[in-house]
Amino acid sequence: MITKEEVQHIAALARLSITKKEEGKFRQDLSAILDYVEKLKKVDVSETKETSRSISIKNIMRADEVSKFEKKLIDGHLKVKSILR
Amino acid sequence: MILTELTISQAHQGLKKKEFSATELCRAYFNNIESTNKEIFAFLALREDRALSEAKKADDLIACAQDFPILTGIPIAVKDNILVEGTKCTAASKMLENYVAPYDATVVKKLKKQGAVILGKTNLDEFAMGSSTENSWFGPTRNPNDLTRVPGGSSGGSAASVAGKMALAALGSDTGGSIRLPASFCGVVGLKPTYGAVSRFGLMAFASSLDQIGPITKTVEDAKIVFEAIKGKDKMDSTSVESQFPINNFQFSIKDLRIGVPKEYFVKGIDPEVEKIIGAAIKKYGEVGAEIIEVSLPHTEYALPAYYIINPSEASANLARYDGIRYGYSEVQNPKSKIQNLLDVYMETRGKGFGAEVRRRIMLGTYALSSGYYEAYYKRAQKVRTKVIEDFNNAFKKVDLIFTPTSPVLPFKIGEKIDDPLAMYLVDVYTVSINLAGLPALSVPCSGAGKLPVGLQIIGKPFEENKIFEAGKICEY
Numbered sequence: 425m426i427t428k429e430e431v432q433h434i435a436a437l438a439r440l441s442i443t444k445k446e447e448g449k450f451r452q453d454l455s456a457i458l459d460y461v462e463k464l465k466k467v468d469v470s471e472t473k474e475t476s477r478s479i480s481i482k483n484i485m486r487a488d489e490v491s492k493f494e495k496k497l498i499d500g501h502l503k504v505k506s507i508l509r
Numbered sequence: 510m511i512l513t514e515l516t517i518s519q520a521h522q523g524l525k526k527k528e529f530s531a532t533e534l535c536r537a538y539f540n541n542i543e544s545t546n547k548e549i550f551a552f553l554a555l556r557e558d559r560a561l562s563e564a565k566k567a568d569d570l571i572a573c574a575q576d577f578p579i580l581t582g583i584p585i586a587v588k589d590n591i592l593v594e595g596t597k598c599t600a601a602s603k604m605l606e607n608y609v610a611p612y613d614a615t616v617v618k619k620l621k622k623q624g625a626v627i628l629g630k631t632n633l634d635e636f637a638m639g640s641s642t643e644n645s646w647f648g649p650t651r652n653p654n655d656l657t658r659v660p661g662g663s664s665g666g667s668a669a670s671v672a673g674k675m676a677l678a679a680l681g682s683d684t685g686g687s688i689r690l691p692a693s694f695c696g697v698v699g700l701k702p703t704y705g706a707v708s709r710f711g712l713m714a715f716a717s718s719l720d721q722i723g724p725i726t727k728t729v730e731d732a733k734i735v736f737e738a739i740k741g742k743d744k745m746d747s748t749s750v751e752s753q754f755p756i757n758n759f760q761f762s763i764k765d766l767r768i769g770v771p772k773e774y775f776v777k778g779i780d781p782e783v784e785k786i787i788g789a790a791i792k793k794y795g796e797v798g799a800e801i802i803e804v805s806l807p808h809t810e811y812a813l814p815a816y817y818i819i820n821p822s823e824a825s826a827n828l829a830r831y832d833g834i835r836y837g838y839s840e841v842q843n844p845k846s847k848i849q850n851l852l853d854v855y856m857e858t859r860g861k862g863f864g865a866e867v868r869r870r871i872m873l874g875t876y877a878l879s880s881g882y883y884e885a886y887y888k889r890a891q892k893v894r895t896k897v898i899e900d901f902n903n904a905f906k907k908v909d910l911i912f913t914p915t916s917p918v919l920p921f922k923i924g925e926k927i928d929d930p931l932a933m934y935l936v937d938v939y940t941v942s943i944n945l946a947g948l949p950a951l952s953v954p955c956s957g958a959g960k961l962p963v964g965l966q967i968i969g970k971p972f973e974e975n976k977i978f979e980a981g982k983i984c985e986y
Contacts, residue, residue, distance in 0.1 A: 431872075438825060438875040439832070439852075440868055441860030453869055454876065456931050461814040461886070467893050474891035475898060477718050477748075478704045478947025479971070484747040507834050508841065508851065 425455045512537040513674040517731045520677060521579050524571055531571065531582025534677075535564035535626050538584045542628070542675045550650050551660075551670040553589050554597050555629035560584070563626045570624060580738055581624030586676035588667045589630035590637055591722065592711040593617050596627075600713050601645035602635045604862035605837040614711020615746065616680060616722050616739040623738055628676055631666030635864045636828065637687055637715050639663050640936045643927050644866045651923070654696060654961060658920040661694030663687040667725045668695040678735050679725045684716050685816055686915075686940025688723045689952035693915035693964025696954045698981070699725045700732045701940075703971045704947030705750040707736075708743030716823035717748075719816075719944040729953060729981040736974060752972040761979040763797055768980075769804035769908030774939060779917045786963045787914045790955045790984060794912070797983065802908055806900040811893050812942035817934055818877050818890035819945070825874030828867070833858030869930060898946045905970050910980055913939050915952040915964035939966060949974045953981045 431450045435442045442450065495502060512534050515523065523529055539557055546552050567582035587593055590600045592610035594617075599605045613621065620627070634644035642650040642665025650665040652658040653673035660669040664681030668691035671679050681688040683701035692699025700723040707722045714720065724735035742751040770791060775784060795801045833839035833854045840846045840857040848854055863871070877886035904911060917938055926933045943950045948971060952964035965984055969977040 434872050434876050434879065436856075437879060438871045439829075439855040439859055440863070440871060441856040442868075450869070450872060453930050454872060457817065457873060457934075458876075460931055461818055461890075463814045464811060464818070464886075464889050464893055467808065467811050467889075467896060469889060469892035469896070472892040472895050474888060475895045475945075476891060478898065478945070479748075479750065481705070481748060481750070508854070 426451055426458065513541055513677075515677070516728050517579065517583055517677060517726070517734050520583060524582050527571075531564040531567035531626065532561065534582060535560055535584050535628075538628060538675060538677070541673070545673050545675055548651065548656060549653055549669050549673050549675070550648060551631055551666045551673060551675055552586070552629045553599060553601065553632050553647055553666065556593075556596055556627060560626050560628050563621075567624045567626065578623035579734055580620060582626060584626045584628050584677050585620060586628050586631050586667055586670040586679040587617060588633055588664050588679070588681050590633060590682060590713040590715075591617060591680055593627055593630065596630060598630065598713070599646075600636045601633045601647055602862070602864065602867070603646045603838055604831050606646070608837045612711065615708035615743045617711065619739050631664070631670050631679060633666055634663035635867050636713065636824075637663040637682055637684060638824070638866045638870055640686070640690055640933050641921075641926065642666060642691070643923065644864060646864055649923055652694060652920050655920065657922055658961070659694065659923055661691030661916070661920065663691075664699075664725060665691045668692050668697055668699065671695070671697045671725050671727060677727070678731055680722060680735075680739075681725050682712055682715075682720060682722050683944065684719045685820060685944050686937045688725060689915050689940050689950060689964065689966060690936065692725055692952040693954070693962065694920040696962030697725055697727060698729055698732045698954070699723065699952045700736055700974070700977075701943065701950050702736060702740065702974060703752070703949040704944075705748055706740050706752055706949070706972065706974070708741070708746040708749045710743055710745035714827040716820045717827060718823060719820065729951070729978055729985060732951065733978045754972045754975055759975055761976065763794075763799050763983065766794075766799040766910065766980065767908040768794055768799050768801050769904050769911040770801060771804050771806045771809065771904070771911060771913060773806050773809035774913045778935070778938070779914065780919055782959070783914050783917060783919065783963055786955050787965055790965050791912050794983065804904040804908060804911065806904060806942070808893065808896045808900050809942065812897045812945060813934065813938050815890040815893040815897065816937070816941035816945060817873070818886050819894065821870040821874030822877045822887050823874070825871045825878065828871055831859065831862065833862070838862040866930070894945045897942050901946045901948060909976060911968040913966045913968065915939060915966040919961045919963070943968055947971060949977055951977045951981050953984045955984060956986075
């Protein structure tokens with residue numbers, strides 16, 4: 425079973441606040457799911473390559489063009505919405 | 510004539526012969542919505558005024574044109590994770606409760622171009638994460654066949670809108686079964702197209718190597734009509750491709766059809782009634798001339814665990830954008846909030862804005878991608894994904910299509926599985942491998958089933974939706 429500390433560590437990485445009350449439920453749920461996926465260890469993948477997409481596609485690039493920015497600059501800076509009071 | 514009983518081509522003929530107007534058709538659906546949506550809760554938002562003006566526009570076109578596109582004046586519902594310009598798009602999340610779509614998704618643009626009427630936005634599991642539509646922040650959708658049961662998920666609102674005669678057709682999205690499962694549970698037709706067949710521009714990203722948009726309709730023919738309208742390469746989605754296979758006028762003969770039945774799909778865990786009904790449906794195909802061949806997909810039992818690593822991993826990355834700054838809900842706007850710094854904004858916004866299942870998946874994905882676990886979980890799951898694809902490639906050397914049940918179980922009771930995430934995940938056991946392999950698959954209701962519908966899943970080779978449609982029609986007779 426994963427520990428309380430692990431739950432809090434993952435939550436911090438994921439930028440999610442978790443209450444003390446939720447810790448237990450997360451421990452229980454995540455442990456059950458991780459136990460279930462343990463099954464994957466039974467598959468011999470020593471000779472197998474990973475698949476990240478089911479169709480083979482290459483990067484498609486648009487032309488690299490400079491486009492003009494419409495908004496006015498204030499003292500050489502762009503004005504954007506405030507994000508913190 | 511009851512207008513809401515018609516299929517798309519029947520409605521099209523009626524409009525053409527001026528038996529009724531697009532406005533009348535649109536009103537007929539809004540009448541049903543008014544009487545039924547309260548108990549089913551298929552729709553999160555209705556756009557009645559705009560829909561009626563779109564219907565009026567369709568009528569103007571019909572009045573002066575000899576010929577008009579088949580979707581002109583056809584009332585369609587759209588899942589609420591697909592953008593419709595100027596209409597709220599919530600993903601059934603508190604996070605996006607007040608988010609208004611700034612543009613049309615490519616699929617919506619294509620429907621509008623044909624003159625379709627967009628009725629409203631349908632309920633879903635929050636950010637499409639779930640198999641029952643119970644994970645919606647706004648409340649669960651109910652199954653029109655039995656109000657005590659779930660409609661399946663995550664496109665439960667779309668399937669229930671079609672089954673409940675509140676829309677003639679609907680769009681859903683399918684990451685691990687989210688179109689096919691609700692289609693099966695509600696007794697309607699649902700198609701998950703080949704990965705890349707339909708543009709995803711304007712679909713809220715969930716697990717990008719798996720997501721596809723597709724139709725939910727009354728009949729296979731209708732699914733084909735909507736699929737034809739939305740498919741194709743789009744310069745706004747670099748993962749979209751143009752199909753090389755013809756949809757119409759290709760040779761199809763049931764006598765030449767080889768149907769594969771994977772033995773690993775009929776093992777313990779399947780409801781005996783589902784097994785019986787699907788067995789009978791497959792037998793019927795044999796009787797009309799198809800060759801039924803047992804095939805093996807040996808990595809079937811590993812597809813679900815691989816999926817539940819890959820899916821949350823991609824989701825945890827995609828949902829990083831909901832940070833309280835760029836979109837939607839923000840703790841900055843909460844006057845009672847105790848936030849001190851930017852990190853608090855992220856943590857508190859995401860902690861409060863996301864529901865239980867979304868947070869569970871973000872946690873799981875973050876864990877699988879974190880240092881020290883990446884190789885053991887994510888990388889291994891991607892290798893198992895290769896094995897699952899190889900299984901299908903081998904099977905398709907011997908057969909043209911593969912038939913399985915869409916779901917191992919009948920529609921379950923509301924509340925039955927909601928507290929047990931693993932039990933909920935197991936409902937997807939027959940659908941996820943198709944997304945891992947990027948294949949097209951259709952769920953079509955089996956005739957002769959009891960009160961609760963059972964869906965037959967027809968899986969094809971990449972971009973061979975045409976064959977799936979022709980075979981699916983036989984199930985409807």
